[in-house]
Amino acid sequence: MAEETAAQAPAPVKMSILAQFIRDMSFENILVQKGTQGEVTPDVKVQVNLDAKKRPTDNQYEVVMKLEVNSTSKGSDATLFVLELEYGGVFQIENVPDDQLHPFLLIECPRMLFPFVRRIVSDITRDGGFPPLNLETIDFMQLYRAEAARRLEQQAEGQPVS
Template sequence: MSENGAAGANGNEQPPQIKMNILGQFVRDLSFENVMAQKGATGEIQPNINVQVNLDAKKRAAEHQFEVSIKLNIDSKSKADNDQLFLLEIEYCGVFHVEGVPEEQLHPFLMIECPRMLFPFLRRIVSDVTRDGGYPPLNLENIDFVQIYRAELARRQGEQGGQTANA
């Protein structure tokens, strides 16, 4: 059996070859409010950190190009008295060239695989900003983009179910 004839002889088609390149990455928006320093507070404080993640993807004018953004809202408060320590908001974007992904799989690919590629760079920026702000570097845990995607799908289906029930 030849390598070239193996797939055609069985009638099986090879899956399309997926190509993905990161064409560019950038910080669209960054805000770090060091509330504790503004108040002049010092000393050892145990933080309570809350991280909210939002994802977005959109088609660009160029063929096969997409812009994917990760927005983080990181709120840090003191465990002892719930006073605000710092607030970090960042929108980090990547421009991707994506080919070979079937249309029905493109949205999950953009919302899971692309953010997964951007995350290590975003994590480094968050670590540097918090360290430069006078805090221990905040090393974010890995984000489960699959779980975020599934939760968003469930939320949208819930909204659609509620709208049809009211109609």
């Protein structure tokens, strides 16, 4: 009986990060370029987009986190800095059912990449002349659900899904 149960049990999920890389990065210190003087109170907005694709090698996937950080001065809405970062990882993923692969790629993989993205953003903002920006933890599951709901709403309205 125990042998039958072991044979029916699904194989455990295996995930390995094979590589991590910065695909593209841009930091613009608008405050210095414009020569703004005086006290500024920053207001930071962060946008996150995720992309995943299958690689030619079996069970390998590339996941890219696209981050755009805009910091403006409260009150004047003058831009202080803009940071754009595309950070990717190559993952070896095995034993994830096909119907669960898409959420796995867009929730679990970015969760693994996020601490590295957080450090890069902190270092770049500090090196750019601002206090280090420590990103709040991103709830990738909520982000995935919100995107799925947005796509369903677009389909219901008859719009092409983007």
